[in-house]
Amino acid sequence: MTNVIVAFSKAEDAKNIKNILMKNGFSVSAVCTSGSQALNSADELGSGIVVCGCRFADMVYQEIYECLPPGMQMLLVASPSQWNGRAPEDVVCLGLPLKVQDLVSTLEMMMETMARRRKKLKNQPRERSKEEVDLIKQAKELLMERNHxxxxxxxxxxQKCSMDSGTNMVETAQMIMSLINR
Structure with missing residues (x-):
């Protein structure tokens, strides 16, 4: 489940948004009334969505956005006149007056986008270090020399030995090197 931080300068607004989200099946990780509290919560959680208002006693939403960790997204809930044309490109904005269904569907959309992005990153093959590439190359050279x-x-x-044994190619290359260089 994606972490959700609710941050509004008025504690009553924050509590109301939290209750709406909880009633609609979202798990709210933190409720904050200042920008610094929101940033502390975001740093602790590392990834998720900050649902916030435009202004706080200590900072505005743009300052919060600039300090968020890379895994965090922002959903700004404010009057269109407060953010119209000035909001950063990847800040999702919802205008006031707020409709519950708009809030819920927007948050669901943001969570799906984050899940897709995480899945895409997870499925990308990991880059091998120079040492790992050299080890595989040495194992290939040894096989080429000894087995023609x-x-x-x-x-x-x-590759085949790696798949058959359920290990990665680097581990297989290490095994080949150790078996041949006895």
């Missing part, structure tokens, strides 16, 4: 394989055959052999 072409480079593509040696690579395929390491």
């Amino acid at each position: 394989m072409s480079e593509s055959d040696a690579h395929r052999y390491i």
